[in-house]
Structures are given as C-alpha cells and as structure tokens.
Amino acid sequence: MAGRRRGGIGGGVEVLDSIYSVVALVFILVACVELGDAATAVDVYRLIQYDIAGVPYGSRVAGLNHHAGASPFAPGADLSRTVVMMPVRELNLTFLREYIISNQPLGGLLLLLPKKVSNRIVGEVKSKDDGLMRNILVELEQLLIQANIPYPVYFAFEDDMINAVLADVRKSDATGQPPMATTGGYKLVVSIPEPKRVSSPTITNIQGWLPGLKGDGDTNQLPTIAVVASYDTFGAAPALSVGSDSNGSGVVALLEIARLFSRLYSNPKTRGRYNLLFGLTSGGPYNYNGTLKWLRSFDQRLRESIDYAICLNSIGSWKNQLWIHVSKPPENAYIKQVHEGLSDVANELGVTIGIKHKKINISNPRVAWEHEQFSRLRITAVTLSELSAAPELLESTGGLHDTRDSLDEAAIYRTIRLVAESLARHIYGHQGRNIQIFADNSSLAVNPSYISAWLDLLSRTPRVAPFLSKTDPIISALKKELSDHTVEVHVQHETIDGMFSFYDSTRATLNIYQVASVAFDLLLLLALGAYLILLFSFLVLTTRGLDDLINLFRRPPSRKVKAA
Amino acid sequence: MTVFHFFNCAILTFGPHAVYYSATPLSEYDTIGTSVKAAAVYLGTALVKLVCLATFLNVSENDCFDPYQELLKVLINFIDVAGLYFALTQLTHRNISQTHKFQAVGLGWAFADSVLHRLVPLWVGARGLEFTWEYIYQGLEANANLVLNLSLAALGSLMWLRKNKPRTLIPIIYACAGVLTTMPSITSYLRRAMGWQTSKLVGFELFSSLMMAFISWQLFSACQRPA
Structure with a gap:
C-alpha cells in the first residue's frame, strides 16, 4: 500500500492541491453563514441626529450592543453598559430628564411606544389617556430633540414579544441579579454602520396653476391668489414623523380646494378673473426655507400680481375656534378684507375665527409662520391654523404624537368649506352675500372620502425632507394629484439651508438575544x-x-x- | 464568548471519542486505520440510507407520528446493521484482536455519525449570541450515541465473528441487537408521539444506552469465557 502511494506521488500532488482548494472553499462558505438567528427581531426607529449651525443635537450614535435593563434602578447605579427599556405609557420623565441633562452615560435607550391603534372608529370620543399620552409624547420629543445625546436612542412599538422581554428583564432586575449573572439576560443588538451625514439634502416644492379668464380688453396680468401648505415634517423619529395634523391636514385641504376650483375653472362660464396658484412647499420645519426659495424663484411681475396668499397649517383637530395669523396690523385694508371674507363664512358655518397679529423681526432668522416668508417680500398673506400661538423652532412639526388618531376629519371638512367659500366669494365678487357655492349634496360638494383617502396616505408616509429623495413616491403622488387638477405643474428642487445638516440611518432592526454569560460558559x-x-x-x-x-x-x- | 460556547459544545460532542481512543488499548495497538475505514463505510451506508429514505418515505408536512412510515424507517435503519456487518467482516483489518476490532469499528462509526449530524448545526448555531440548551443536549446525545454504537458493534462481533458461543445466549444477542437498532425509532416515537421534552428525552437516551452497554458487556464477557 505504501509502495502504491509512493508510486503515485506525481498525480497525488495535484489531487492534494485540488482537495486543499475544495477544503478552503468549504471553510469560506461555512464562515460566511450568517448568524442572524436571533430570538426576536424588532423594527426600531432611531432618534434623529442633526446639527444646527454646527451644534450637534439628537442621538449621535447608532450601533447598539448591550444588555437590557428596565426601571426602577437603584440610585447611583452604573447604567453605562445597559440599554434602558422604557415604555412611554409609564414613562418617568423626571428620571429621563435628569439623566439627559446631567449627561450621565447610558448604554442606550429603547423607548417603547404604545401599540398602534389602527382600528379606532372614526369620531369615537377620545379617552383621557389619549390626551395625557399626547402631552407626554410632546414633552418627550422636545426633550430628546433639543439634547445632545452621546448614546443610541431607538423607538419601537410595544408588542407581545417585546412586552415578554420587558417583563423578563424587570423580573431579573427585581430579584437583584446583575446583568452578568449565570442565568444570563437579554442582549439588544443593532448592527448598523456609523450614521453618515446626508450630503446636500434637497427640498422639493410643487406648484400648480389654475389660470383665470382674461377679458377681451384686458391687457394687464390677472391678479393671483395663492393657497399654500407645507407638506414635510420633522420629529424625534424621522421614520415615524407622519405629521397627520401638521401639516398633512393642510395638504389635504389644499388638494381638495384645488379639485373644487378645477371643476369651476374647467367651464369658461364659471372661470374666475383670478389666477389661482397652489403651492406645496417643503422645508416647513426649518423656518419655511422651501417657501423662501420658492418665492425667490418668482419674477417680480408675478410676485406683484399676487393679491393675497392663504397658508394652511395644522387645521385637522380644532373644535370651533380657528385662528388667522398675520404680520401686518389687522387694521390693514387687505388683511381686513381677507379676515372679513373668512369670518362671514365662518359665521354661517357656526364657528369663530380669531385674528392674531405678530410682527416680523427681520433681524431674527426664526420664521414661525409660513405667511411671514410672504410678508417679508411684501406680499399680503395670512396663515390659517388651529394653533393660537406661534410654535418654536421644530415644535408642532408633525412628531410622534401627530398620527391619524389625533385627527378630526370634520375639522378639515369645515376648513375646506371655509376657505373655498371665501375664495369663491372673493373671486366672483359675492362678498357679504350668503351664497353657498360648495353646499353639501351639490355637484361641487366637498368630498369626504377624498379627504380621508389622502389623510390615510399622508398618515402612513413619513415626510422628513432630508430623507425624501427627489423622486420619492409621495412627491410623485402629490405632483400627479396636483397635475390632475391644475396646469403648468412645476417641481422645484432646492437644497436646504446650510445651517441644518442631518445624518442618515433612521430605521434599523433590533435583534434581541437571550444570552448566557461568560461565567456560565466557564462553569x-x-x-x-x-x-x-x-x-x-x-x-x-x-x-x-x-x-x-x-x-x-x-x-x-x-x-x-x-x-x- | 460565543465562540467559547461553541468550543464547549464541541468538546462535549467530540471529546469522548478522543478520550475513548486514547484511554483504551486502542491507541496502543494503533487501530486508527480500522476506525477510519469504519467511518468510510458509515459514509457509504448513510448515503444508501438517504437514498432509501428519499425513495420510500413521504415527507410529512405536519410533525405527527405515522406508524407505517416509522416501521419503514426502522427497516431502513437495519441498513446500518448491514454496514456494520461489512465493516466488521469484509474489511481487511490488520491483525488485531476481536475485542479491539469491534471497539475501533464502533468508535469510527460513532465519530462519523457525530461529525455528519452534529458538526454543521453546531457551527451554525452555537456561535450565535442567542443562548439555548439545544447544543448542550446535542452533545449529550452524541455521548449516548457513542455508547450505543459501541454496544451494537460488540454484539455484531459476537454474532458474526465469534464461532463458538453458548447456544443459549444466541437469541438474547439477536434480540439486543434488534433493540439497539430500533433505538433511534424509539426516541423518535417518544419525541413526537409522546411529546417528551428534550431534557427528558436526552436523559432517557443516556440511561437506555448505558443499560444496553451494560447488557452487551455482560453478554460479551459471557461469550469470552471458555465454554
């Protein structure tokens, strides 16, 4: 046998070589087998990471790999290697605020949002808890957005799996076992590359025209009325910022108004002597940066032809009081005209309209309302909103709490009636007369199913501008919808104000592993x-x-x- | 830490084979060649078994216990016995005593079985972060399997190699060999029809294999005595 082997050495070397290569291949294949066999994989949404003028805000880290822990913690416990799981339902805001403000290190933070209630009956009376929850979410969001947090922060929705893990973690924490005990614990792992800065984030403005009817002798340009709504959002979790109320409701109202007037303008007999300009602007949370760039792109003649502009902002959950926000004193003739036009209709609808005047401070870069961008260019403009006071920067921009549940479709319906009627009376010269053009059950009635369909779409589409590409489906959808009702639809791409920069990785998958500790393996x-x-x-x-x-x-x- | 766990489980799965080889006189007589040949025969047998399983068995979608299918499985398991027979009688072993031959064959057989059935799941599963008892149980099962295979090889050598054995013992030997061959089906029955927990099942496997080993040992030493 040995002799045979020796005799075949020449051929044997080749055989051996091929065997080695096969073995190497097998080893490479084996090493490539992915180890994705976690007990539980959960979709998580990362806290936003952004800079304003170079100052860092939000969560600065994305990768997570630590043991899970849950409150209550012993005072002075070292949590720098613990991922704190916190259900928002029973959130201890003072604890969290203390931790964030005193800059104490955590291994990570996993905030558990209450389960999405999708099958809520429309119009059902909202319970007290909802309001409480909303306030907590608003407070939490502002806290997280305005802090510089050096550890990863994720949001997840509660479900049975996560609740089971949480209960387990609580139990082992309560019995006083440190996370490294023999029985092990849970390890939360998010493997994700270091977040990268979004290079040249774009904002996309969409505009459409309904041209008015020029008389035979008219050589002058027709006056224009603009209806504007900003459609993008900003929130603690960019992948969850659907902004149903701020400003999905405004977008829906704008689309419906465009639809109603397109029916009037399609017939030469009912075509008004005003051009209507519809603008869906982006960059709303960032001092209405998109609106500014959109207005700057107008030529002087167009800008001067604008009679007035109505900006729609957060109109989805008011009861019977709506506010007109203006930058010129209410005694101003043009403002008075708009206000009276709106409040006449409001009286007929049985709601009240208040007016709020807020002067513009040119030296202050903060632009609280969309109409202020118009006013800075000396165009008469108002903002219609349910908010009675100007929001701060990055406040009321469609965050976590702002979901479909918080909306009242009737409010949007009323707003559309209000704006459409007053516009129509202005266009056709029926001021002060009680004529209902968009009456219910007429062929020009406001369509509730159109409203709720668009609200549904917007309420499940996060629209944080830096994370929307130029050809994002929602932008295409808005463009298509606007071009169905208006002509000369134009999409304008701009870059966001350089003061703001954003980082990617807005969503990830969290793997929850039940692990044994090193001590166990040693034993x-x-x-x-x-x-x-x-x-x-x-x-x-x-x-x-x-x-x-x-x-x-x-x-x-x-x-x-x-x-x- | 997780590679550590893999290492632990690998020790539990393959360690006993190495210990058995080095502790018993097998290492002194250098019987590794016999073991390797037995492992090769095991590979061939496994292939034949796979072909038979694929040909004669339906794939059951639900994990229920079908007596007819299980009976077929038992029959197919007897191919193992044929393989062992081939390894024990037909292969030209170097001149080693029967006592060592059956140990070497059984060891090679069990080792090949462990490598084929347990190495890949171990490599894929035990390195993950997630902790389960599964791989520790699997290692314990490998231990029980080693003992079972050694017993079966011992009985096989009694049946086919030893000519002058006490007549009264012959039916007992055959019955024990039959029990040993049906052991995988018995555990599968307990797991699926009775719904036993893995821990209980592994305990049963260890216990039963030790019992069968004891019986086989007694039979072997009874035959060893000059009649």
Whole structure:
C-alpha cells in the first residue's frame, strides 16, 4: 500500500492541491453563514441626529450592543453598559430628564411606544389617556430633540414579544441579579454602520396653476391668489414623523380646494378673473426655507400680481375656534378684507375665527409662520391654523404624537368649506352675500372620502425632507394629484439651508438575544473537563487497570532518570 | 464568548471519542486505520440510507407520528446493521484482536455519525449570541450515541465473528441487537408521539444506552469465557 502511494506521488500532488482548494472553499462558505438567528427581531426607529449651525443635537450614535435593563434602578447605579427599556405609557420623565441633562452615560435607550391603534372608529370620543399620552409624547420629543445625546436612542412599538422581554428583564432586575449573572439576560443588538451625514439634502416644492379668464380688453396680468401648505415634517423619529395634523391636514385641504376650483375653472362660464396658484412647499420645519426659495424663484411681475396668499397649517383637530395669523396690523385694508371674507363664512358655518397679529423681526432668522416668508417680500398673506400661538423652532412639526388618531376629519371638512367659500366669494365678487357655492349634496360638494383617502396616505408616509429623495413616491403622488387638477405643474428642487445638516440611518432592526454569560460558559468548561478526566480515568481503570493509570502520571520523571 | 460556547459544545460532542481512543488499548495497538475505514463505510451506508429514505418515505408536512412510515424507517435503519456487518467482516483489518476490532469499528462509526449530524448545526448555531440548551443536549446525545454504537458493534462481533458461543445466549444477542437498532425509532416515537421534552428525552437516551452497554458487556464477557 505504501509502495502504491509512493508510486503515485506525481498525480497525488495535484489531487492534494485540488482537495486543499475544495477544503478552503468549504471553510469560506461555512464562515460566511450568517448568524442572524436571533430570538426576536424588532423594527426600531432611531432618534434623529442633526446639527444646527454646527451644534450637534439628537442621538449621535447608532450601533447598539448591550444588555437590557428596565426601571426602577437603584440610585447611583452604573447604567453605562445597559440599554434602558422604557415604555412611554409609564414613562418617568423626571428620571429621563435628569439623566439627559446631567449627561450621565447610558448604554442606550429603547423607548417603547404604545401599540398602534389602527382600528379606532372614526369620531369615537377620545379617552383621557389619549390626551395625557399626547402631552407626554410632546414633552418627550422636545426633550430628546433639543439634547445632545452621546448614546443610541431607538423607538419601537410595544408588542407581545417585546412586552415578554420587558417583563423578563424587570423580573431579573427585581430579584437583584446583575446583568452578568449565570442565568444570563437579554442582549439588544443593532448592527448598523456609523450614521453618515446626508450630503446636500434637497427640498422639493410643487406648484400648480389654475389660470383665470382674461377679458377681451384686458391687457394687464390677472391678479393671483395663492393657497399654500407645507407638506414635510420633522420629529424625534424621522421614520415615524407622519405629521397627520401638521401639516398633512393642510395638504389635504389644499388638494381638495384645488379639485373644487378645477371643476369651476374647467367651464369658461364659471372661470374666475383670478389666477389661482397652489403651492406645496417643503422645508416647513426649518423656518419655511422651501417657501423662501420658492418665492425667490418668482419674477417680480408675478410676485406683484399676487393679491393675497392663504397658508394652511395644522387645521385637522380644532373644535370651533380657528385662528388667522398675520404680520401686518389687522387694521390693514387687505388683511381686513381677507379676515372679513373668512369670518362671514365662518359665521354661517357656526364657528369663530380669531385674528392674531405678530410682527416680523427681520433681524431674527426664526420664521414661525409660513405667511411671514410672504410678508417679508411684501406680499399680503395670512396663515390659517388651529394653533393660537406661534410654535418654536421644530415644535408642532408633525412628531410622534401627530398620527391619524389625533385627527378630526370634520375639522378639515369645515376648513375646506371655509376657505373655498371665501375664495369663491372673493373671486366672483359675492362678498357679504350668503351664497353657498360648495353646499353639501351639490355637484361641487366637498368630498369626504377624498379627504380621508389622502389623510390615510399622508398618515402612513413619513415626510422628513432630508430623507425624501427627489423622486420619492409621495412627491410623485402629490405632483400627479396636483397635475390632475391644475396646469403648468412645476417641481422645484432646492437644497436646504446650510445651517441644518442631518445624518442618515433612521430605521434599523433590533435583534434581541437571550444570552448566557461568560461565567456560565466557564462553569460549563470546568464541568466538561471534569467529565472527560473522569471518563478517561474510568476507561483506563476498566481496560488496563490501576497500575497503568498511575504509570501515566509517573512516566515523565522515570524518563528523566533514564536520560541521566 | 460565543465562540467559547461553541468550543464547549464541541468538546462535549467530540471529546469522548478522543478520550475513548486514547484511554483504551486502542491507541496502543494503533487501530486508527480500522476506525477510519469504519467511518468510510458509515459514509457509504448513510448515503444508501438517504437514498432509501428519499425513495420510500413521504415527507410529512405536519410533525405527527405515522406508524407505517416509522416501521419503514426502522427497516431502513437495519441498513446500518448491514454496514456494520461489512465493516466488521469484509474489511481487511490488520491483525488485531476481536475485542479491539469491534471497539475501533464502533468508535469510527460513532465519530462519523457525530461529525455528519452534529458538526454543521453546531457551527451554525452555537456561535450565535442567542443562548439555548439545544447544543448542550446535542452533545449529550452524541455521548449516548457513542455508547450505543459501541454496544451494537460488540454484539455484531459476537454474532458474526465469534464461532463458538453458548447456544443459549444466541437469541438474547439477536434480540439486543434488534433493540439497539430500533433505538433511534424509539426516541423518535417518544419525541413526537409522546411529546417528551428534550431534557427528558436526552436523559432517557443516556440511561437506555448505558443499560444496553451494560447488557452487551455482560453478554460479551459471557461469550469470552471458555465454554
């Protein structure tokens, strides 16, 4: 046999080589087997990470790999290697605020949002908890957005799996076991690359025209009325910022108004002597940066032809009081005209309209309302909103709390009636007369199913501008919808104000592993060693006898003696 | 830490084979060649078994216990016995005593079985972060399997290699060999029809294999005595 082997050495080398390569291939394949077999994988949404003028805000880290812990914690406990799981339902805001403000390190923070209630009956009376929850979410969001947090923060929705893990973690925490005990614990892992800065984030404005009817002798340009709504959002979790109320409601109202007037303008007999300009602007949370760029792109003649502009902002959940926000004093003739037009209709609808005047401070870069961008260019403009006071920067921009549940479709319906009627009376010169053009059950009635369909779409589409590409489906959808009702639809791409920069990785998958600690594996190794030694001794004893076993341990010294 | 766990489980799964080889006189007589040949025969047998399983068995969608299918499985398991027979009688072993031959064959057989059935799941599963008892149980099962295979090889050598054995013992030997061969089906029955927990099942496997080993040993030493 040995001779045969020697004889075949020439061929054997090649065979051996091929065997080695096959073995190497097998090893490479085996090493590539992915280890994605977690007990639980959960979709998580990362806290936004952004800079304003170079100052960092939000969560600065994305990767997570620590043991899970849950409150209550012993005071002074070191949580720098613990992922704190916190259900928002029972959130301890003071604890969290203390931790964030005093900059104490955590391994990570996992906030559990209450389960999405999708099958809520429309119009059902909202319970007290909802309001409380909303306030907590608003407060939490502002806290997280305005802090610089050096650890990963994720949001997840509560479900049975996560609640089971949380209960387990609580139990082991309560019994006083440290996370490294033999029974192990849960390890939360998010493997995600370091977040990268979004290069040149774009904002996309969409505009559409309904041109008015020029008389025969009219050589002058027709006056224009603009209806504007900003459609993008900003929130603690960009992947969850759907902004149903701020400003999905405004967008829906704008689309419906465009639809109603497109029916009027399609017939030359009912075509008004005003151009209507519809603008869906982006960059709303960032001082209405998109609106500014959109207005700047107008030529001087167009800008001067704008009679007035109505901006729609957060109109989805008011009861009977709506506010007109203006930058010029209410005594101003143009403002008065708009206000009276709106409040006449409001009286007929049985709601009240208040007016709020807020002067513009040109030196202050903060633009609280969309109409202020118009006013800065000396265009008469108002904002219609349910908010009675100007929001701060990045406040009321469609965050976590702003979901479909918080909306009242009737409010949007009323707003559309209000704006459409007052516009129509202005266009057709029926001021002060009680004529209902968009009356219910007429062919020009506001369509509730159109409203709720668009609200549904907007309420499940996060629209944080830096994370929307130029050809994002929602932008295409808005463009298509606007081009169905208006003409000369134009999409304008701009870059966001350089003061703001954003970082990607807005969503990830959280793997929850139930792990044993190192101590357990050490113990196991010891036990196995003992077992194998016992087995060895037993086998030697039974097959060779005690003398051999003893000789095994004696042999080395006896050799030395021989050598000597 | 997780590679550590993999290492532990691998020790538990494959360690006993190595210990058995080095502790018993097998290492002194250098019977590794016999073991390797037995492992090769095991590979061939496993292939034949796979082909038979694929040909004669339906794939059951639900994990229920079908007596007819299980009976077929038992029959197919007897191919193992044929393989062992081939390994024990037909292969030209170097001139080693029967006592060592059956141990070497059984060891090679069990080791090949462990490598084929347990190495890949171990590599894929035990390195993950998630902790389960599964791989520790699997290692214990490998231990029980080693003992079972050694017993079966011992009985096989009694049946086919030893000519002058006490007549009264012959039916007992055959019955024990039959029990050993149906052992995988018995555990599968307990797991699926009775719904036993893995821990209980592994305990049963260890216990039963030790019992069968004891019986086989008694039979072997009874035959060893000059009649």
